[in-house]
Amino acid sequence: MLRLLIFLAPLTGLALTVPQGVRKEGVDSEEMKYGGIESGQSASDATRASLASLWSYSTVTEDRYDHAVHGDQHDLLPYFQDYENTTNITAQLGSTAYLNCRINRLRDKTVSWVRRDGDEIKLLTWGLHTYSNDARFSLNFEHPNNWKLQIKYTQRRDQGNYECQISTHPPKVLPVRLNIVAPVVEIIDERGASVHEKFYKTGSTIELKCTISQMPQAQTFILWRHGDHMLNYDTSRGGISVKTDMSSSVIVSTLFIANAAPSDSGNYTCSLGDVATGSVFVHVLNGEHPAAMQHGSGTKDLCSLALVLLLSSLTTLLHLR
Known part of the structure; x- marks a missing residue:
């Protein structure tokens, strides 16, 4: 009987030091996986070491899973859906011009439109809000992902260079050239x-x-x-x-x-x-x-x-x- 108590004592200490919510059989399997208790370790030290190994193993596993599903972190950034098809727009004088900007994986980033004239940059829209003093300019969002700039009653002075920007670091930029032609x-x-x-x-x-x-x-x-x-x-x-x-x-x-x-x-x-x-x-x-x-x-x-x-x-x- 005394021998049985002496044998069970270390296991009892091990069980008492296992945090609540961690199943004993999980620890046992990790101990078996990582070689059990080393010589000179107490039961509590062994438990902490086993839990650290378990946390490290699960973290590596999650990272591998996330990489397998989502790819590299770079691939998780927003990107322009049809970059090549929206960079040159021609509109008729007096008509309504639409400058498309379709973005995938935007998440928590913000979209803005600016007008670039040489080194001068003029903010037109930020998110869903319009910051231009010219009422002809507005953000006309089209579901599901088109942050479209609308320019009503186009004038010759509207011709020029525009940019659709995403608030990443550094910002992602879609340049758009608007040409105005008169019949x-x-x-x-x-x-x-x-x-x-x-x-x-x-x-x-x-x-x-x-x-x-x-x-x-x-x-x-x-x-x-x-x-x-x-x-x-x-x-x-x-x-x-x-x-x-x-x-x-x-x-x-x-x-x-x-x-x-x-x-x-x-x-x-x-x-x-x-x-x-x-x-x-x-x-x-x-x-x-x-x-x-x-x-x-x-x-x-x-x-x-x-x-x-x-x-x-x-x-x-x-x-x-």
């Missing part, structure tokens, strides 16, 4: 040359052709005006029609006015909203003036008409003498 609107003659003046005779059909090019955003609504009067939906006069052709990269809009009268004379404009406008001055004349009645005539026809009138006047003066 080119021209009224042309039958030969395709730009014209600023046309002549028609009474009773003929006025035909004005307008071309719109350099449009990054397709639009079909072209507005025709005679002075301040809009013609697209004019039903009071009658005989007015507009045909728009988008079969090519250049939009062509043609205005037809049947049975022209002197009251149809004046300035005609073809416009794409408030962005771009082309204009032509139309003369509707009574009588026969062949030099001025050619469709598609311009300044040359006006000069020809003036020359005819001048020669006629000189001939009349010579006869009077």
Whole structure:
């Protein structure tokens, strides 16, 4: 009996020193794994050594598991999803421009937009908040990960370099170049040359052709005006029609006015909203003036008409003498 008590005493001390919540069989297995109690160690020292070994083993195991699942720590940082597809944006003058910034694994980092002009940097947005004094700028977040900068009513001065930044150390930066283009609107003659003046005779059909090019955003609504009067939906006069052709990269809009009268004379404009406008001055004349009645005539026809009138006047003066 005495021998049994002497044998159990060290084990009892070992059991009493095991912290609450650690199962004895776990310690026993670690002792077996790491060689048990060494010579000269007390039971409590052996227990602490075994627990330290157990903690070290479990930490190494967790690190290996985390590396196997998530990869290196560098791979856990945020990154831009489509870096190559968002670095050059073209927007039409007067339209709304969107600068995309899709970010994966953002976690607790913050996204900001800045405008860079040489060495000068201007903060536009920070997180979901806008810091620009220009109300046209705002952060338009698109689920799930697009921190999109929105610029309304784009102006020529908006063209330049922007950056989407992530608050890592050092910051990750996505540079974006915004280009602003203005459509080119021209009224042309039958030969395709730009014209600023046309002549028609009474009773003929006025035909004005307008071309719109350099449009990054397709639009079909072209507005025709005679002075301040809009013609697209004019039903009071009658005989007015507009045909728009988008079969090519250049939009062509043609205005037809049947049975022209002197009251149809004046300035005609073809416009794409408030962005771009082309204009032509139309003369509707009574009588026969062949030099001025050619469709598609311009300044040359006006000069020809003036020359005819001048020669006629000189001939009349010579006869009077």
